[in-house]
Amino acid sequence: MMVTVDGRQLEVPAGTPVGQVAAQLGLRALAGRMGGRLVGLDEPVKEDTSLELLDFCTPAGREVYRHTASHVLAHAVRRLFPGVKLAIGPAIEDGFYYDFEVARPFTPEDLAAIEQEMARIVAEDWPIQRQIMQRDQAIEHFRLADEPYKVELIEDLPEDVAISCYRQGDFLDLCAGPHLPSTGRLGAFKLLTTAGAYWRGDERCPMLQRVYGTAFERAEDLEKHLFNLEEQKRRDHRRLGRELDLYSMHEEGGAGLVFWHPRGALVRQLIEDFWRKVHRERGYDILYSPHIAKVDLWKTSGHWSWYKDSMYSPVKIDEAEYLLKPMNCPFHILIYQTQTRSYRELPLRWAELGTVYRYERSGALHGLLRVRGFTQDDAHLFCRPDQLEDELVGVVDLAEFMMKTFGYHSYDVMLSVRDPERRDKYIGDDRVWEQAEGALLGALRRKNLDYVVGEGEAQFYGPKIDITLKDSLGRGWQGPTIQVDFNLPERFDLGYMGEDGTLHRPVMIHRTVLGSMERFFGGLIEHYAGAFPLWLAPVQAVVIPIAQRHAGYAQEVLAALKGAGIRVEVDLRNEKVGFKIRWHEVQKVPYMLVVGDREMESQSVSVRERGGGDRGRLGVQELAAELLPKAGLPL
């Protein structure tokens, strides 16, 4: 048989297992992809084929590895908890999990015991063997074994597929595979947490107990991963928000409602100032609208019937029902409708930092990232169909500029279009959809952006672009979204007078760049680990006098830098320099300016940058001149 691996051709006898092919080539592998199919190392070569060998560096290789880890987990739980029923146990992004139905939830002690049992199973090095079963035979087997979830899974498999199971010692599990050749191949693993999880992710189904874990080939990689998890905790915006005195939330105030402290509010103001400036420069007008309005508006828009459950209940005022606004769009539409618009004045670009309230399920709330009251950086563009693509380019360009300014340099773009099979799920005629999808596509091409297409991911009222930001730890954050909307112009019967003297329907673009001030701020805190760049730092510099007799001079320095427009404070506390340096390092102040006798004499300051050591003396004006270009809004 001729096997092609990575361009190299190798002649092997028929039936040679993939693992042996790898060995002959001197390559390490956990699994293979033969003729496009994922296979285990024991899979025999039966025909001339191409073969890709997968090691831990490949996503598929990691998946096989961690999937085996999940089986070892299930094996261990089965040994320790007789009567447990197994559900599913896949590999996930950074590890694996397995769901169990068990009499009582697992405790941390259980986790440690399970981990030990897993180590035993690894040491016992059971071969893992694939076994094909007839459908009936498989159902019968799992029914006898009292594994109702497995039976249900098999029953849901298509009639004509072979049912594969994997056996390691006395443990047999339904599984598509592939797996590592034996349990002994598992290196470093750790169980991390337990949590409840619904069977099939459906809240009407029974709640199972999920055990999460992760696994790596090498102990040092596991250590690195665990360290990374610690780093994420260290950067947690909820922790930094308190430590840096940025914001708080209160049981007395209500869940999901944010209280911005002076420093957090200052950062927000800087973000908003920058936002306004950018928008004005790019031809946007800025609007304000009420926080509450008659519910009929949302009935007209269609949101009421669709999102009623996530809105705050209406209040009755003078016989009319008023709603705390969950979105801004109808308000901008009302403003649009105050005049007969002409094709000459389109596009209209209207933006608002609009505070909205949405009832999020209590379990979904999370710090600043998922809240019930938040301020969207919302905008609606009303344009003619022929202007759509140019407008989209403008929006993408603006989004890109804003993201870069806030230090996000890498992001993923998804273009969400209709499901071609289910055109009935969407409103608007084909021609308009094609035009809109074409315009979004054209905009992405003109911006030279890589993107993936999400078929069937479009909203019912139009296609959209979603951008996911990558932060400094490589984690994804929901970023700008740009939606094309045919629905609202229709529902509110919007029109503009065309060149031909008849009324035409405008197209609306909904877009947000930052998302919400709350969530964006939360993400920014984690992205910078609280150490904001100079222009965003609530306190840019602090003057640190060495002894009481330097206080006067410190005040002079303070006044001079304040006069120059730097956000500066002075630390006059009766403490030593070391204490104050530490304090302001922890507070992540970008510049510390130490003043003592030498500085007083030479009318200078000793500069210490955040995270660095003593930089030496600098004249006050000299320092101001150095800081100013970086200290203001980045424009």
Place this chain on the structure above:
RNA sequence: GCUCACAUAGCUCAGUCGGUAGAGCGCGUCCUUGGUAAGGACGAGGUCACCGGUUCAAUCCCGGUUGUGAGCUCCA
């Protein structure tokens, strides 16, 4: 919303097998006037989240409420 866990000083947490509590940091006062990541002493701070129940007695046990955390999507 659901499952599980948690809620003790401003913060981080210890503690009481049921007899109303403690540390460190922070805060205040004093001493110290110190040159680049924590100088020292003293002091003030708690209805042990809230509401009920059991008990001679509840911060502790039980129930409820509120809030917080992890998870509930990544397909045998």
